Amino acid sequence: MAHNPGRRTVLAIGMGLILTGCGVRQATNDVVQSSAPSVPSPSNPPSTVPRLTPGEPPPVVPPPVVPPPAGPEPHRLPSRDEIIDRHAGRSPYYWGLEAPGVVSRIPNGSQGVALTLDFCGGAGGNSFDPDLISGLQRLRVPATLFLNARWVADNRPLAADLADNPLFELANHGTDHLPLSVTGNSAYGIPGTADTGSVYDEIMGNDAVLTALTGQRPRFFRPGTAYFDDVSARICHDLGLIPAGFSVNGDGGATYPAGAVTTETRAAGPGSIIIAHGNRPGSGTGPGLLQALGVMTDAGTPFLTLGDAIPA
DSSP states (O other): OOOOOOHHHHHHHHHHHHHHHTTOOOSSSOOOOSSOOOOOOTTSOOTTSOOOOTTOOOOOOOOOOOOOOOOOOOOOOOOHHHHHHHTTTOOOOOEESOOTTOBOBOSTTOOOEEEEEEEOOSTTTOOOOHHHHHHHHHHTOOEEEEEOHHHHHHOHHHHHHHHHOTTEEEEEOOSSOOOBOSSOOEETTEEOOOSHHHHHHHHHHHHHHHHHHHSSOOSEEOOGGGOEEHHHHHHHHHTTOEEBOOSEESSTTTTSOHHHHHHHHHTOOTTBEEEEESSOTTSSHHHHHHHHHHHHHHTTOOEEOHHHHSOO
16 A cells, blocks of 8 residues: 655655745755755754754854945046146136136025135235134134145144134135236236146145145135136136135225224125135234124124035
């Protein structure tokens, strides 16, 4: 008489066939044999499967190591020769304080005001107004400080202190404090850069100085006198910098008396960028500016650095 397999044996054989057809092998002590439909006895497992002591947890298999995705390559700045080639033959059509691409107001309808201070360097320009800087700290008014390379060279400890102060942001005020022109235009009697290569040198010479000082590139550039032509403003953008102007002249190049500085500064409204100077102690800039800022902060005027006002 034929032997009829029991229900448990039939189910085990059927499950083994299903798993084999799906290309799946059980990750337990039961191993599917492709050559025979039988299931090994749990009391006598194949030698390729580790025997587990009752109550012993299964071995821990570490997950596969997946390398992180490669990030984007760092942006490569154009070289001096590439800038010259890129702008060869371009004649500027604008010369002044508001060239196309120059930021003279905070964009996007900001209610804040940005205070910027120039440190021009050179003969008569390497001084420092400690009362103004300590006053900004007392009032907790942040500012973007445009440092010229000559000023940094003459005031390295001060420059390092300013770089370490979280209230301030450092920005590029040029290598030799020249108006930025590709044709040698002058502003206020100061001859500008002579050509495209000179524009590159004026920007990138001080870029290297400030990067070494702070550990990161500055984001903003303002030339001596704040004059640009349209081609030089475009070169700033090509070099990864935002050309910065202003909408409120707070101290007239550090020539206004204190009362006039207070009046002009208080005229700043939402979105204004104020320009004044931090290298003229004894002028009306410090007292007049601090008087205005005290009134404005009491009235709730929010102050921002350019970097906070214009996120990267």
